[in-house]
Amino acid sequence: MMNKMSMNEGELDVETVVSDLGRRARAAARELAVASVEQRNLALIEAAKLLRERRDEVVAANGKDLDSIKGSDKDAAFIDRLTLTDARVSDMADAVDAIAGQDDPVGRTLATFDRPNGLKIARISVPIGVIAMVYESRPNVGSDAGALCIKSGNVVILRGGSESLNSSRAIVGCLTDGLKAAGLPEDAVQLVDTREREAVKLLLHSTETVDLVIPRGGRGLVSLVQREARVPTLLHLDGNNHTYLHESADLEKAVGIVRNAKMRRTGVCGATECVVVDAKIAKEILPRLAAALHDCELRGDAAACEILPDINSASESDWDTEYLNNIISIKVVYSFQEGIKFVQDHSSGHTDAIIAEDQEAAKRFMVAIDSAIVMHNTSTQFADGGEFGMGAEIGIATGKMHARGPVGAEQLTSFKYFVYGDGQQRP
Template sequence: MSELMEKAKLLKQASYETAMLSEEEKNLGLEQIADALLANTDFILQENSKDMEAGTLAGFAPPLLDRLQLTKERIQQMADGVRQLVQLKDPVGETTEEWTIENGLTIQTVRVPLGVIGMVYEARPNVTVDAAALCLKAGNAVLLRGSSSAAHSNIALVKVMRAALQSSPVPEEALQLLEDTSRETAAEMFQLNEYLDVLIPRGGAGLIQTVIKQATVPVLETGVGNCHIYIDESAQKEMAIAIAENAKLHRPSVCNAAESLLIHEEWPHREELLRTLHEKDVELRGSANLTQQFSFIKQAEQEDWRTEFLAPVLAVKTVEDVKEAISHIQTYGTKHSEAIVSETADNVQAFFRAIDAAVLYHNASTRFTDGEQFGYGAEIGISTQKLHARGPMGLRAITTVKSLVKGTGQIRN
């Protein structure tokens, strides 16, 4: 029996057990995981260093190495994230609706786990912990399939977490890592309808599209982030500069970082903003009028307007008004996160009504599109689709509902 089939069968059986756990039992398992992550920090860092060494030798770009790297601080953050989930209310069992129909039947919908979740993700070991903790808190079992570039880190993290679950009511079989990272096994996983209830891909556009196109298992789609900041004519200078700088540079390698900057042609502080970004080592790629005005701006290629750089690179363009900004975003945006910096209420309203995206911001950085920032604890991913869940997906997004119907002997005529 293959590794995939063996673990899939264990997960299916374990999902029946996790669905029956109480909130207190699941929280105990999560507390054990948080403690174990900290107690085994040296071991985890030792294994992560193997991935970092291999990635460096393979010539990984700095943003990819940043996503791959673990530090004591990042492991502490992962443990803190797990503990935050402990403090959140368990969604399982929550009544979402209740009503009585004319014949006296009482109908109630309650939240229940999805079952077995397959997580497919790239070189971000923190996702291993976030996904495991979220799935277990919501009563699910989870099959993790990370990339080969993070193999040592993922194996170490799952080993630590499974060992921690042995002294808790949560079955360790509910947490499995697919160590075989071959494309052939991944393709088999994507069609394992008998054992998996849903797939969640998290990574670049290539990975997400591969899962969507190959999977027969239902997919909860997460999306890439070609996020825009639009600086309106009425934008306050200090606020606009701070938001643009934060959205691009706070952490350039993540999906909620800004990749394009649109500036109203009459905004008087354009030069100061562009020079500020340039002086902070942001590579600016702009439209022809900007390259003519500023020698430090490179000519943008057509593809730059739709690229998720995940690096200190920013596409910049001047626009005539909010309508042109909206049109540009509608053409090149990925329905992730978009922001307007403005003091004109009508323009903000137009932006909010016209832009189709999971999260829209007024006078704030796109960097807040994050499950923890939204109060969800951790997140399983950021959905840019419209079915089931949209935006940062926390605990409720990885549950579904079932209807409980109570009668007094009713039969249908």
């Protein structure tokens, strides 16, 4: 089933389209906020079933999107993020099922207070309301975001990248038909079904109908949201992630971890972009690291280039670059404090890791590094809501307010206070 807002370009002006989406979303939010957890879970179970049944349709729609960028200047990382395979659609369906199986994040008692005057106060989790999800051409984000919002009782307006519009239509159709099967409003998941870029700005200005905007994409998108948003935002910034190899690192373990952290998928935000190496182990580990990363371009500082003369010299801009490609930079440091300072100075606050057998050093690093996710002796590619047991994520929040790190269903709730009295009057 096509989303009801499907339209031919130019059929309606974009302002009317976005305004109507917001109006209908607000109406649907009232219904979804009081829906039972059984209804919300049924919607997700049905949506997952439809994703499996319509897998060929989803992949075919994705094929149209891929055909539309043939001959363009899109790099391999972009194409990888855009591509849906049978396995990836199955993974999407599995994630939706996993979200359905989680505890209900709505209606939880977060705290209770008994006052001397007899009042009983409870802080209760509630949906945020209407969420606008603005993301680039990675169509599985629409599935994850839609499922997490349904689970948490929120309505979502999805605006994916224009290159993924056919894929998004097919995915949203599964979600809306799942809602319909559960007796819930189909408008709880809507797609901005136009390639017009003006739609993004209009969403960011929709203070009367949208409660929260979540951008997920590169710096260009995030900068636009920071500049234009009048609605509160939950930012997912770029992943300029570091893996620090402490002098106590197990070398075999470190090489395997770095290989996975960089090369498992280079186009994801959890990929390591810079390896920071203690000088005490640099001569021993860097040749082994270079051999393991034979299919990756290495860019090093002067010390790294002296040990590995065949690699390229890193520029100052390399230390602040999220490559999203098979490129990694190498920095050699001469003390633990220098290593911590380098990571602090250049990290984007997403995910950073230390490889160390010295437990005290690992603890000091993890406390000192002010990133949303800090890891010890493991790959930064575990920075993912599914790997955190959330089923999926709507993004990795790198700010410090409300939610931080992987944003799952629980992080998509707010709270309000229930106050119970028995005739008390304030003097």
